[in-house]
Amino acid sequence: MLVGxxxxxxLLERMRLVFATASPGVLAGxxxxxxxxxxxxxxxxxxxxxxxEGVHFRKDWLSPAQLGRKSLAVNLSDLAAMGAxxxxxxxxxxxxADTSVEYIDELCQGIAGLGSATGVTVVGGxxxxxxxxxxxxxxxxxxxPEGEAVLRSGARPGDRILVTGYLGSAAAGLWLLENEKxxxxxxxxxxxxxxxxxxxxxxxxxxxxGATAMTDISDGLASDLSHICxxxxxxxxxxxxxxxxxxxxxxAAQEFGLDMEDLALRGGEDYELLIIxxxxxxxxxxxxxxxxxxxxxxxxxxxxxxxSNILAVRPDGSEVAIGHGxxxxxxxx
Amino acid sequence: MLVGxxxxxxLLERMRLVFATASPGVLAGxxxxxxxxxxxxxxxxxxxxxxxEGVHFRKDWLSPAQLGRKSLAVNLSDLAAMGAxxxxxxxxxxxxADTSVEYIDELCQGIAGLGSATGVTVVGGxxxxxxxxxxxxxxxxxxxPEGEAVLRSGARPGDRILVTGYLGSAAAGLWLLENEKxxxxxxxxxxxxxxxxxxxxxxxxxxxxGATAMTDISDGLASDLSHICxxxxxxxxxxxxxxxxxxxxxxAAQEFGLDMEDLALRGGEDYELLIIxxxxxxxxxxxxxxxxxxxxxxxxxxxxxxxSNILAVRPDGSEVAIGHGxxxxxxxx
Numbered sequence: 001m002l003v004g005x006x007x008x009x010x011l012l013e014r015m016r017l018v019f020a021t022a023s024p025g026v027l028a029g030x031x032x033x034x035x036x037x038x039x040x041x042x043x044x045x046x047x048x049x050x051x052x053e054g055v056h057f058r059k060d061w062l063s064p065a066q067l068g069r070k071s072l073a074v075n076l077s078d079l080a081a082m083g084a085x086x087x088x089x090x091x092x093x094x095x096x097a098d099t100s101v102e103y104i105d106e107l108c109q110g111i112a113g114l115g116s117a118t119g120v121t122v123v124g125g126x127x128x129x130x131x132x133x134x135x136x137x138x139x140x141x142x143x144x145p146e147g148e149a150v151l152r153s154g155a156r157p158g159d160r161i162l163v164t165g166y167l168g169s170a171a172a173g174l175w176l177l178e179n180e181k182x183x184x185x186x187x188x189x190x191x192x193x194x195x196x197x198x199x200x201x202x203x204x205x206x207x208x209x210g211a212t213a214m215t216d217i218s219d220g221l222a223s224d225l226s227h228i229c230x231x232x233x234x235x236x237x238x239x240x241x242x243x244x245x246x247x248x249x250x251x252a253a254q255e256f257g258l259d260m261e262d263l264a265l266r267g268g269e270d271y272e273l274l275i276i277x278x279x280x281x282x283x284x285x286x287x288x289x290x291x292x293x294x295x296x297x298x299x300x301x302x303x304x305x306x307x308s309n310i311l312a313v314r315p316d317g318s319e320v321a322i323g324h325g326x327x328x329x330x331x332x333x
Numbered sequence: 334m335l336v337g338x339x340x341x342x343x344l345l346e347r348m349r350l351v352f353a354t355a356s357p358g359v360l361a362g363x364x365x366x367x368x369x370x371x372x373x374x375x376x377x378x379x380x381x382x383x384x385x386e387g388v389h390f391r392k393d394w395l396s397p398a399q400l401g402r403k404s405l406a407v408n409l410s411d412l413a414a415m416g417a418x419x420x421x422x423x424x425x426x427x428x429x430a431d432t433s434v435e436y437i438d439e440l441c442q443g444i445a446g447l448g449s450a451t452g453v454t455v456v457g458g459x460x461x462x463x464x465x466x467x468x469x470x471x472x473x474x475x476x477x478p479e480g481e482a483v484l485r486s487g488a489r490p491g492d493r494i495l496v497t498g499y500l501g502s503a504a505a506g507l508w509l510l511e512n513e514k515x516x517x518x519x520x521x522x523x524x525x526x527x528x529x530x531x532x533x534x535x536x537x538x539x540x541x542x543g544a545t546a547m548t549d550i551s552d553g554l555a556s557d558l559s560h561i562c563x564x565x566x567x568x569x570x571x572x573x574x575x576x577x578x579x580x581x582x583x584x585a586a587q588e589f590g591l592d593m594e595d596l597a598l599r600g601g602e603d604y605e606l607l608i609i610x611x612x613x614x615x616x617x618x619x620x621x622x623x624x625x626x627x628x629x630x631x632x633x634x635x636x637x638x639x640x641s642n643i644l645a646v647r648p649d650g651s652e653v654a655i656g657h658g659x660x661x662x663x664x665x666x
Contacts, residue, residue, distance in 0.1 A: 027376065027482075028482065028484055031564075032415070032482075032484050032485050032486075032548075032564070033380065033411040033412075033414035033415055033485070033547075033548055033549060034378045034379055034380035034411045034412055034414070034415050034417070034475070034482075035378065035379040035380070036376055036377070036378055036379075036415070036477075036482045036484075037376065037377045037379065038376060038377075039372075039374060039375060039376060039377065041372060042372060043360065043369055043370065043371060043372060044369070044370045044372065045367045045368070045369055046367055046368040046369075046370065046421060046423060046456040046457045047366065047367035047368070047423075047457050048423035048424070048425055048457040048458065048459050048472065049459045050425045050427065050459050050460075050461060050470075052427055052461045052463060052464075053464075054464045055461050055462060055463075055464065056461070078366040078367045079366075079367055081366035081367070082365070082366055082367050082369070084367070088379060090379060090380075090381035090472040091381070092381055092383045092425060092470040092472070094383065094385055094468060123379040124379045124380050124381040124472060125381065126381050126382045126383050126470070127383075128383060128385045128388050128389070129388065130385060130388075130465060130466070130468075131385075131386075131387045131388065131465060131466055132463060132464060132465010132466050133463070133464055133465050135427060135463075135468055137383075137425040137459070137470050139381065139423040139425070139457060139472035141474065142367070144369075149360075149361065149365075149367075149369045151361055151365050151369075152365050152366070153365075214366075215365075215366055216366060231364075231365070
């Protein structure tokens, strides 16, 4: 059956059924005018992100469940970057009339499945038939039970720059999809694009052990590092020889002539964490994240003074300015 | 300048600037990975609603500021129906590339203006260029500092049915717009459609004084009353002669042959409150809302047993079954 035949009220009811999970904190879930939850301790963390067909995804690139998971994961990644734990989500969907009802069910199940795995309860939802593309937007509330969120503004000259996981994988995966290459040898690259994982545990560990600044790498290392530098009034030096590159990225670069350095510096959507730490705590934080979250953590450079701008230093010693180092509208300048 | 020329990052920055209001509860607002707020007392209330161009509005019917206000008002109305006070909002927007930047600024200012008047701080936002229609979605968190939310499920046979304001006005206003009638004699009707007011104070007063059930009238009295009856396993009797009709509705009905009763029973988008109260408290609640909120409150019928279904009784004594009285998917049945 198609969404257009089902009607909006019935579509909303299907969303309600998928998201109707019992959660101890939820006194009334979806189905009244609004949901009611018990008070919970700690500072609250808020974020919202949308995925739009034709802009952020194509239906033939992501299964409906992958789209659902990704729409939650990109929001979870923002909470991870504060060192927060997720609590509640609200889901907005606008679906073309020719979307199958099964598609919507699977999309919602993708959200609910990742939600269940990460402690998220969906407490609100609305939907309408879209005269245009498919639109999925999520809003998320999380908490920091004790202590403070890690902001972008705390980096100090001399601090070390750590990144989790591998860089450039998602951008390479997207390139392979866009160029219709054989994906078989590159499962990790297209998985990085289709099924990004929010680094919630790494973020919490970094916060607990005293990271000075943090953000997630959604727009590419150069761009996201520039946000940290802007907010912290600092510069940075990245050693490109240290950038963590997956073996599949090296293989793809070789086979298709891709610029690995550019993908690692400017490729978006890896949803890894960029963690700034004092030199004294660098090894402890890096080691504890590896141990707790079981993911690679790599030191790729250091924070410098603002006057130094943001530089990438190549193994041969040559330097390139990366990132604009200022905000187009001056709000961060 | 058009949104398509500005780029997404710059568009997001404009949203940030409009919503960058200082609020004592907000430790970090829009501009980091996520916003941070202080803990606040009481149960939390969650709702989300979207407005889609071509489905919920047309750009030539609502000014951008009106669209912004309405997108917040329809969410506030859900909180009002729980007796809650709003706290934080998150805004998602997808804009066609040919939208002017001024349009988006005014839309955001509409949200921010009503937010400021009702105690809402916008703590999150995301935007993208839409290949289709304009999409505005809001998610809202509110609180009930003490006591319990008023759910749809508490109505008991014998309880009285109250409604705030006038019914059918917004539907008549929409009809006038759709049929391109002279709007001049009908300012209150099209205002009801373009600038609905969430009945926050009335909702809080009703909750404080012990209303047994409550919902907002967004789909029309018959439909919203059936939600109450479903959740409460009850029936209802509405006296159509008592339905509060604005003088302009009577005038429009006379001039254009509109069915006033049908508009009042089934017209949507009035965003008035449907308040169920025990007979003992009826006068006190009704009187206190009139005094506090300065709006009409009208007793229009009573809750009956489930077997009685939902009936509209005309002044001549004839009865009509209204509302389906059961949910299409059985979830409420």
